[in-house]
Amino acid sequence: MQKCSICKHENNLFSEECHHCGSTLKGKLDMRYEGAGRRSQQRNQTLIDKVWRFFASVRNGMYILLMTLLATALGTILPQRTYIPIGRVPQEFYESEYGVFGRLYHYLGFDQLYSSWWYMTLLGLLGASILIASIDRFFPLYRALKLQPVKRKEHFLTHQLYVKNKEISDPERLIRQIRDRRYRVRQDGEDYLAEKNRFARWGPYVNHIGLLLVLLAAFLRLFSFFYQDEFVWIRDGETAVVPDTNQSLFIKNKQFSVDTYDADDPKFEAAIEQEGRSIPKSFTTDIIVYEAENHIAGDTPDLKVLKQMQVSVNHPVKAAGFTIYQSGYQMNEFSGLTLRAENEDGLTADFQVNTEDPQTDYELANGLHAKLVDYYPDYQLNGDNIITATKYPRNPAFVFDISEGDMTERLFIAIDEVVSETGSNKYNIHAVDYDTHNVTGLSVKRDWTLPVFLLGGLIFMMGLIQGLYWQHRRIWLQRQADGSYLIAGHTNKHASSFEREMDRILDIYDKGESG
Amino acid sequence: MENLSIISGHLLEAAFISYLLGVILFTWSAAKQQHGQLERIAWGVTAVGWMAHLGFFILRWVYSGHAPVSNLFEFMTFFGMMLILVLLIMYRFYRYSLLAVMALVISILIIGCAAMFPRDVAPLVPSLQSHWLYIHVTTAALGEAVLAVSFFAGFLYILHETDQAIQHKRVWLIEAIIALILSVAGYMLLAISFRTFGFTATVMTADASIIYQLPPFFVPSDMVSSPFPFGVSVPDWMRGENAALKLNTIFVSLLAGCVLYILIRFFTRKRIGAALQPLVRKMPKDMLDDIGYRSVAVGFPIFTLGALIFAMIWAQQAWDRFWGWDPKEVWALITWLFYAAYLHIRMLRGWQGIRSAWLAVIGFCIIMFNLLAVNLLIVGLHAYA
Numbered sequence: 001m002q003k004c005s006i007c008k009h010e011n012n013l014f015s016e017e018c019h020h021c022g023s024t025l026k027g028k029l030d031m032r033y034e035g036a037g038r039r040s041q042q043r044n045q046t047l048i049d050k051v052w053r054f055f056a057s058v059r060n061g062m063y064i065l066l067m068t069l070l071a072t073a074l075g076t077i078l079p080q081r082t083y084i085p086i087g088r089v090p091q092e093f094y095e096s097e098y099g100v101f102g103r104l105y106h107y108l109g110f111d112q113l114y115s116s117w118w119y120m121t122l123l124g125l126l127g128a129s130i131l132i133a134s135i136d137r138f139f140p141l142y143r144a145l146k147l148q149p150v151k152r153k154e155h156f157l158t159h160q161l162y163v164k165n166k167e168i169s170d171p172e173r174l175i176r177q178i179r180d181r182r183y184r185v186r187q188d189g190e191d192y193l194a195e196k197n198r199f200a201r202w203g204p205y206v207n208h209i210g211l212l213l214v215l216l217a218a219f220l221r222l223f224s225f226f227y228q229d230e231f232v233w234i235r236d237g238e239t240a241v242v243p244d245t246n247q248s249l250f251i252k253n254k255q256f257s258v259d260t261y262d263a264d265d266p267k268f269e270a271a272i273e274q275e276g277r278s279i280p281k282s283f284t285t286d287i288i289v290y291e292a293e294n295h296i297a298g299d300t301p302d303l304k305v306l307k308q309m310q311v312s313v314n315h316p317v318k319a320a321g322f323t324i325y326q327s328g329y330q331m332n333e334f335s336g337l338t339l340r341a342e343n344e345d346g347l348t349a350d351f352q353v354n355t356e357d358p359q360t361d362y363e364l365a366n367g368l369h370a371k372l373v374d375y376y377p378d379y380q381l382n383g384d385n386i387i388t389a390t391k392y393p394r395n396p397a398f399v400f401d402i403s404e405g406d407m408t409e410r411l412f413i414a415i416d417e418v419v420s421e422t423g424s425n426k427y428n429i430h431a432v433d434y435d436t437h438n439v440t441g442l443s444v445k446r447d448w449t450l451p452v453f454l455l456g457g458l459i460f461m462m463g464l465i466q467g468l469y470w471q472h473r474r475i476w477l478q479r480q481a482d483g484s485y486l487i488a489g490h491t492n493k494h495a496s497s498f499e500r501e502m503d504r505i506l507d508i509y510d511k512g513e514s515g
Numbered sequence: 516m517e518n519l520s521i522i523s524g525h526l527l528e529a530a531f532i533s534y535l536l537g538v539i540l541f542t543w544s545a546a547k548q549q550h551g552q553l554e555r556i557a558w559g560v561t562a563v564g565w566m567a568h569l570g571f572f573i574l575r576w577v578y579s580g581h582a583p584v585s586n587l588f589e590f591m592t593f594f595g596m597m598l599i600l601v602l603l604i605m606y607r608f609y610r611y612s613l614l615a616v617m618a619l620v621i622s623i624l625i626i627g628c629a630a631m632f633p634r635d636v637a638p639l640v641p642s643l644q645s646h647w648l649y650i651h652v653t654t655a656a657l658g659e660a661v662l663a664v665s666f667f668a669g670f671l672y673i674l675h676e677t678d679q680a681i682q683h684k685r686v687w688l689i690e691a692i693i694a695l696i697l698s699v700a701g702y703m704l705l706a707i708s709f710r711t712f713g714f715t716a717t718v719m720t721a722d723a724s725i726i727y728q729l730p731p732f733f734v735p736s737d738m739v740s741s742p743f744p745f746g747v748s749v750p751d752w753m754r755g756e757n758a759a760l761k762l763n764t765i766f767v768s769l770l771a772g773c774v775l776y777i778l779i780r781f782f783t784r785k786r787i788g789a790a791l792q793p794l795v796r797k798m799p800k801d802m803l804d805d806i807g808y809r810s811v812a813v814g815f816p817i818f819t820l821g822a823l824i825f826a827m828i829w830a831q832q833a834w835d836r837f838w839g840w841d842p843k844e845v846w847a848l849i850t851w852l853f854y855a856a857y858l859h860i861r862m863l864r865g866w867q868g869i870r871s872a873w874l875a876v877i878g879f880c881i882i883m884f885n886l887l888a889v890n891l892l893i894v895g896l897h898a899y900a
Contacts, residue, residue: 271637313641325835
């Protein structure tokens, strides 16, 4: 505690002005960087000095941080483009869902805010601020603490947080007290400097190194050299090549399976009923990973089994330098359809269509002929337009020209609807049978930035704990001319607990004195 | 086995009642302004309540087979439990009854609101089946609970520092915060009483029927019939899922908050801030400032570890990417950026004391926003919790 010289109000040791009357308290030394001269304070001539000075300022750093914060929040007002329903056109989606605001949001590019040039710039500025502010402070502080003498000027000591004048008859015993509290004590003549946890002062710089590593990793991720993200859909029993691996990596889906929770389980009954549908328990694919041997372009390569394994959600597996994740599935995708064409007179003809790779012409029985004009593997209505959401036959639709002699009619055929586009309604085609298969979606990734991110995170945590869970405390004992001791103390934070520690040390010493 | 679930439910009720008792005892002890027996009893009652709460947590874990932190009900009750744990520990160092009252009130409101969400034991979907579920969620909740202490201290600091006669803007901000807290209390009271009396209103729309647990003031624009004589159609631009229902809940809560506020003012005959001030006046405000800073200094690393680092490790495993700009992730980042700013801004001249206290209040609002609003207003991957 320090007393205000005017109103006698007791103030916190760290207070700069009296909380009661507002008058400036007796000047404390600014001990934040040991009063060491920093480059940003000394030089301000060249452009580099000015830039350095700008980024070295914590205040400017905070402006950048707060701008980043606001920009980050801005991106959550509407969903980002990656989260809008598959198959929707962004411009149309934002306008139809959110009106004028949505249109503006999309127009300003806020739907892809986190990859925008200006958001990246903000992160870059933040990184510059962290780097320069740290360098500007660390080296002067390090030197000042390394070279600090035991003997200090009286002005220095009397302007510390904790100051006391005291008769000490047995300094050795007091020093033992201090040592017991894990202080390291240096002596110079009859003066002492006790210090502990100096390493806590490096905490901020250590955590800033961690942060810079994280930002560096994020920067490296801008270059495709450092990572590879692939995704393959593989049908049950089939083998697919992993894209962009130079035709060297193949994965076979032996069997994909979905397990669901038992709806009669008394434990989960209520929740499953609330959900209204069965709740999945696991998504698992049995896979075989192959490596291509003696690969010659255009040839079917010889496959060598690398590994047989099981991949499921939350349990990715590693093979050939890649990590394979279970990250999608498609039940009952169509592999083939049997369509039945019918004319006015009731004459029918069945024909098979391969949904993976349909033929264009079908010569049918009864003199009918079908010509495939258009094919939508995963058809969806987008306003008035027919589009295909994906290239996978999940909801196939066809446009056929069906002809009999010189009569021709154009028909649109989906699984559960038929629309005549020419309006004559003489012919009809509908699905009578189909084969389906299950498809597993595997994400195959390799990312060399991950270890950098992880290392950055670890260093950041270390620095945080080092800087925030310990305090750098110092006690100076200086013998005065009259034989008493001037005791001064400093801590870099949490003044009240330091004050308690000081009082305790002196208290125990006093008790020992009398006893 | 069925019994476990029932016992665990009763334990939560017991904890809730102990906490209510704790509030009363701590308030009483704060009003008496003396340390002693009463305080010890209050601490004891709260501690017993916490043991019951822990019992609820353990039994539910045993019964369901997974850590009960997988939906909003479970997460919020767990967050409430962490708040009390932090309070019980902190109280050993800083014996201020009012801090305990703040922590208990917020915890009670959170647990009360939690009970309004579906309470059934739900099975875990595949992406949640990981040890990281409880590692990530518990650390994040603990971090948020420690950070919340800075709000308790900050709010008391502001109450202490405000001159009720002069500083009108600040005075009204305090009243607004109190009214907001009362709104949550009002919502809880209304929802509990309506549930006890089995009230529901079914509003029919063109293609669905929506069940309201509260009186339907706001109804969808395509409403066909409502059991309530009047209903305001929600504006056309509110198109989110259940927009009418959510707006209605917010409106009824604010209404209830205002009614409670007026009722209390009727008894106190002055602003609630002014009525509370005598309780706060004796508290050493420098100590409050210290506690606020300390709680951020302790909570920030825990929050970083739980809500960002563990979260990212798990996301990489379950969703094959450690970061995907999902709203909940983004708001955890915003919370983190905010408290990072808090720690730096405090170093600047003149930003200790009252300004820090306001920052702590804003920080808690961000945490609460991430807890509730992101789930209810913004749909994302964390839809379950």
